Amino acid sequence: MELQTIQNKIHEIRGQKVMLDFDLAEMYGIETRVLKQAVRRNPKRFEGNDFMFELTKEELSRSQFVTLNKGRGNNFKYMPFAFTELGVAMLSSVLNSDIAIEINRNIMRAFVAIRNYTLQTTTSSIEIKELQERIKSLEMANEETLCAINDLSEDTQKSLDNIYIALSELATKKKNNAKRPKIGYIK
Numbered sequence: 001m002e003l004q005t006i007q008n009k010i011h012e013i014r015g016q017k018v019m020l021d022f023d024l025a026e027m028y029g030i031e032t033r034v035l036k037q038a039v040r041r042n043p044k045r046f047e048g049n050d051f052m053f054e055l056t057k058e059e060l061s062r063s064q065f066v067t068l069n070k071g072r073g074n075n076f077k078y079m080p081f082a083f084t085e086l087g088v089a090m091l092s093s094v095l096n097s098d099i100a101i102e103i104n105r106n107i108m109r110a111f112v113a114i115r116n117y118t119l120q121t122t123t124s125s126i127e128i129k130e131l132q133e134r135i136k137s138l139e140m141a142n143e144e145t146l147c148a149i150n151d152l153s154e155d156t157q158k159s160l161d162n163i164y165i166a167l168s169e170l171a172t173k174k175k176n177n178a179k180r181p182k183i184g185y186i187k
Contacts, residue, residue: 010114017084020081021036027107051087052084
């Protein structure tokens, strides 16, 4: 069975990656009731929600992975079991056949591939957030620099204005000085 086909049958329910009993039964080539019987005969192997849990009617009704047709034999008599990665691994000890072992190997590979993909995208998300933070800090530093330059420009403008005023005062003083009569020897 192809890895992609198996990955498409892995769903996220209650925050866990799981496979449903009817998908597993189909892959193992057995009826769903046979799989459920094997699980019920070995309850100690599947204790705790980290191995397997039964879906509620609400979870089943809002799920996108189950589409039932009306008519005889197409409705669920019992709620499906959702098997986590650990539960699927435990199934191989309950369903002891060559097909079950081979299918289980492929399922484990699919779970690992999904986990690796999730880790890679999480790492990428973290790197993107770090880059966004660096860009924000650079933008803030740039704004501070522009404000400082603006302040310097205003200070420089005020200084230049003061210099122009002083120069114009000096120029008017020189004009006033030129009008005075000269005293002393005149040639």
